[in-house]
Amino acid sequence: MTTREVAGFELRKVREHVWELPREGDMNVPARVLASESLLEEIGGDDTLEQLRNATHLPGIAAPALCMPDGHQGYGFPVGGVGAIDAENGCISPGAVGYDINCGVRMVRTDLTYDDVRGREEELVDALFEAIPSGLGGGGVIGGTADAIEGALERGVEWAVEEGYGVESDLARCEDEGRRLDARPEYVSQKAMDRGRNQMGSLGSGNHFLEVQRVTDVFREDVAAEYGLREDGIVVLIHCGSRGLGHQTCNDYLRRIEREHGDLLDDLPDKELAAAPAGSELAEEYYGAMGACINFAWANRQLITHQARETFGEVFDADPIDDLGMELLYDVAHNIAKKETHEIGVDADGNPAVGDAVADREERELYVHRKGATRAFPAGNADVPEVYRGVGQPVIIPGSMGAGSYVLRGGDESMSVSFGSTAHGAGRLMSRTQAKQEFWGGDVQDDLEDGQQIYVKAESGATIAEEAPGVYKDIDEVIRVSDDLGIGDKVARTFPVCNIKG
DNA sequence: ATGTAC
Numbered sequence: 001m002t003t004r005e006v007a008g009f010e011l012r013k014v015r016e017h018v019w020e021l022p023r024e025g026d027m028n029v030p031a032r033v034l035a036s037e038s039l040l041e042e043i044g045g046d047d048t049l050e051q052l053r054n055a056t057h058l059p060g061i062a063a064p065a066l067c068m069p070d071g072h073q074g075y076g077f078p079v080g081g082v083g084a085i086d087a088e089n090g091c092i093s094p095g096a097v098g099y100d101i102n103c104g105v106r107m108v109r110t111d112l113t114y115d116d117v118r119g120r121e122e123e124l125v126d127a128l129f130e131a132i133p134s135g136l137g138g139g140g141v142i143g144g145t146a147d148a149i150e151g152a153l154e155r156g157v158e159w160a161v162e163e164g165y166g167v168e169s170d171l172a173r174c175e176d177e178g179r180r181l182d183a184r185p186e187y188v189s190q191k192a193m194d195r196g197r198n199q200m201g202s203l204g205s206g207n208h209f210l211e212v213q214r215v216t217d218v219f220r221e222d223v224a225a226e227y228g229l230r231e232d233g234i235v236v237l238i239h240c241g242s243r244g245l246g247h248q249t250c251n252d253y254l255r256r257i258e259r260e261h262g263d264l265l266d267d268l269p270d271k272e273l274a275a276a277p278a279g280s281e282l283a284e285e286y287y288g289a290m291g292a293c294i295n296f297a298w299a300n301r302q303l304i305t306h307q308a309r310e311t312f313g314e315v316f317d318a319d320p321i322d323d324l325g326m327e328l329l330y331d332v333a334h335n336i337a338k339k340e341t342h343e344i345g346v347d348a349d350g351n352p353a354v355g356d357a358v359a360d361r362e363e364r365e366l367y368v369h370r371k372g373a374t375r376a377f378p379a380g381n382a383d384v385p386e387v388y389r390g391v392g393q394p395v396i397i398p399g400s401m402g403a404g405s406y407v408l409r410g411g412d413e414s415m416s417v418s419f420g421s422t423a424h425g426a427g428r429l430m431s432r433t434q435a436k437q438e439f440w441g442g443d444v445q446d447d448l449e450d451g452q453q454i455y456v457k458a459e460s461g462a463t464i465a466e467e468a469p470g471v472y473k474d475i476d477e478v479i480r481v482s483d484d485l486g487i488g489d490k491v492a493r494t495f496p497v498c499n500i501k502g
Numbered sequence: 503a504t505g506t507a508c
Binding site: 074075098099100103136137138195204205206207208241242243244246247248250251335 | 503504505506
């Protein structure tokens with residue numbers, strides 16, 4: 001048996017790209033890292049492994065706590081973490097969802113080719129930057145009236161399309177059709193709504209961006225054709241979340257858990273893993289509030305999509321849908337928890353088990369926490385929209401602004417390996433603070449333009465430094481692991497053309 | 503990630 005010591009943790013190699021931290025002490029289950037040796041080494045460079053081990057202490061966790069190949073340290077629970085927790089006897093943890101509830105990515109395809117855009121990058125990047133609010137604080141594309149915010153929280157993309165910010169076909173091309181039916185806006189605080197009010201249709205800051213890209217490689221022709229992708233085609237990628245509204249909601253519930261469920265908290269190795277016991281009033285309220293924030297984030301990405309379509313229409317003097325073919329390819333959430341039914345291994349007593357201890361497999365309703373992890377359901381799954389059910393759901397994974405991104409399809413192994421999940425990005429290699437010491441925004445911007453013809457426009461130079469290509473892991477290596485494991489299969493690779501950010 | 507402040 002191969003073992004490897006990383007950052008003081010002894011990991012057992014289960015098979016290629018699967019590393020296990022065996023159960024010991026108060027761990028309820030083992031932990032597993034899905035990574036190549038080089039990525040594993042990078043994952044050991046911060047507190048990810050300790051956070052992953054801590055996550056195995058969560059009550060009711062029903063299978064190994066998982067770290068995707070792009071994992072890095074987060075608040076309590078690692079980014080790139082997947083935690084499947086019994087929805088009846090376990091718990092739900094806001095820290096295992098993340099502060100930016102339904103941070104996610106969508107891709108819009110077009111009929112344009114790189115030749116159509118070449119030489120017009122600056123015009124396009126300026127127009128997009130003008131049309132789409134970005135940066136910290138307020139200012140959205142629409143005013144947040146009481147009706148608008150209520151509609152977004154309750155009905156997500158459905159509300160936005162009804163208001164004219166999209167087309168009917170957008171709905172089917174979102175996870176959950178862009179609307180969580182179990183959203184309960186009444187459990188979102190007034191303070192959270194006030195923060196979201198002026199941010200409806202805004203990118204935000206940090207790693208959030210809108211990027212025009214060109215398809216450089218197609219790996220699976222048949223699937224790419226189903227997704228409407230072809231080599232040299234132009235696509236638009238939008239990465240953002242629920243802004244101050246989701247952030248405030250996460251904060252509100254973390255504070256309430258501290259006040260109302262201190263006992264559960266005292267048993268956990270890290271206070272930041274704060275969780276509400278399944279079945280408690282607080283768990284129900286958090287789940288409903290989280291669903292409303294999820295809807296808000298979807299409406300936000302829909303409003304930004306609308307602005308991008310309008311802008312392309314003006315720049316290319318054409319109808320964005322009829323002439324430019326700007327249809328939504330897909331929208332994926334990567335900071336969420338969701339009740340899903342999965343098969344888990346159980347021992348003779350019906351308790352969660354792995355390896356030799358597995359006596360049987362049983363279906364359980366679980367809170368699947370995906371924090372910096374993307375749902376990757378395979379072909380045939382009933383939750384994959386009908387248009388894609390034959391090939392598997394699209395999985396959109398952004399890399400850094402200097403490296404490009406990938407479109408994958410949910411792989412056949414994802415249900416048995418990772419509760420139907422894969423990576424969500426390249427994953428950070430260094431902190432924002434360190435990034436600002438290593439890079440200067442203006443220099444990064446000049447290098448991208450002069451060296452790679454990538455046009456970047458941002459509200460703040462500091463953000464460009466924080467997001468410099470050098471602060472990220474190798475996206476190709478992350479994707480190689482996903483593809484090798486069969487949890488998310490390579491369909492196409494893209495390369496940046498222009499990028500706007502906070 | 504984030505009105506970068508309890």
